[in-house]
Amino acid sequence: MEKYAVRMDASGIVWFTINRPDKRNAIDYDVMDGLEKTIEEVSINNNAKALVITGSGDQAFCAGGDLGVFHDLRSKFQAYDMLSRMGAILYSLLCLPKPTIALINGTCIGGGAELATACDFRISSSTSKIGFVQGKLGITTGWGGATMLLEKMKYDHAMEMLMTATILTPEKAKQIGYVHKVVEPEKLFEECNSYLVPYLSLSTQVLSAYKMVAVRKWDVTFKERMFSEIERCSYLWELDEHHHAVDAFLQGK
Numbered sequence: 001m002e003k004y005a006v007r008m009d010a011s012g013i014v015w016f017t018i019n020r021p022d023k024r025n026a027i028d029y030d031v032m033d034g035l036e037k038t039i040e041e042v043s044i045n046n047n048a049k050a051l052v053i054t055g056s057g058d059q060a061f062c063a064g065g066d067l068g069v070f071h072d073l074r075s076k077f078q079a080y081d082m083l084s085r086m087g088a089i090l091y092s093l094l095c096l097p098k099p100t101i102a103l104i105n106g107t108c109i110g111g112g113a114e115l116a117t118a119c120d121f122r123i124s125s126s127t128s129k130i131g132f133v134q135g136k137l138g139i140t141t142g143w144g145g146a147t148m149l150l151e152k153m154k155y156d157h158a159m160e161m162l163m164t165a166t167i168l169t170p171e172k173a174k175q176i177g178y179v180h181k182v183v184e185p186e187k188l189f190e191e192c193n194s195y196l197v198p199y200l201s202l203s204t205q206v207l208s209a210y211k212m213v214a215v216r217k218w219d220v221t222f223k224e225r226m227f228s229e230i231e232r233c234s235y236l237w238e239l240d241e242h243h244h245a246v247d248a249f250l251q252g253k
């Protein structure tokens with residue numbers, strides 16, 4: 001089974017689906033490859049007007065990094081290689097000159113919330129769970145998620161999400177401005193299509209021009225901040241607190 005699926009529909013929406021429902025759509029190196037290629041293709045394909053990222057099945061959008069795979073990374077140098085690669089992928093998603101949507105079809109936690117944050121808009125199923133749970137594993141957001149969140153949300157709401165590592169209902173996430181629309185699970189795709197209609201009615205050049213205005217806001221200083229966040233997470237990654245927490249998860253404690 002392919003770990004991700006990509007298709008472009010007749011209206012120019014590219015649908016990227018993480019296809020690892022048995023692992024709650026956790027991101028491993030293959031999914032990273034798929035995201036990297038798709039973002040690049042969408043950015044250069046004139047027929048691609050928008051990118052929607054979602055997860056397969058009705059349980060999870062994305063449960064973050066694959067703890068089984070990434071737990072092999074023990075030192076801060078090993079952690080930095082993986083974290084900065086995914087950080088670069090999310091930075092290119094953030095700056096993609098087309099509208100992007102995280103279609104949150106279920107659990108969206110840890111790196112899954114970082115992935116969703118890199119998108120322009122978040123549409124969630126009413127049954128999803130959303131949270132930056134990294135703190136519970138003794139690390140911070142390691143893919144640049146906090147830097148992006150603080151650009152996109154009010155300071156106090158962003159810091160509360162990050163520093164409490166709590167899991168929010170979609171309604172609460174909407175109330176604080178993280179999620180833009182909450183819909184019944186069976187209406188998720190229909191509502192996502194409707195949401196995109198006004199965007200698709202404008203030309204790609206116009207949409208790209210607006211995205212470029214936003215990208216200018218995220219200048220070199222922003223990129224530096226994002227990557228120093230990643231470096232700090234690599235340092236925490238190496239510490240026992242993190243490794244013990246992941247050991248406990250993998251051993252089902």
Ligand SMILES: CCCC(=O)SCCNC(=O)CCNC(=O)[C@H](O)C(C)(C)COP(=O)(O)OP(=O)(O)OC[C@H]1O[C@@H](n2cnc3c(N)ncnc32)[C@H](O)[C@@H]1OP(=O)(O)O
Nearest residue numbers: 022023024026063064065066067068107109110111112142
């Ligand atoms: C590296 C960048 C930063 C990060 O993303 S750190 C990772 C943050 N993510 C997490 O801590 C999520 C850990 N997972 C969970 O808390 C729960 O599995 C979750 C998502 C709430 C779903 O709970 P349930 O629906 O009850 O399902 P479950 O626990 O029985 O899991 C089903 C199978 O999926 C696996 N899974 C879930 N999240 C995973 C992950 N992040 N990496 C690797 N495998 C993961 C889980 O091990 C289980 O697999 P199996 O059936 O035992 O083979």
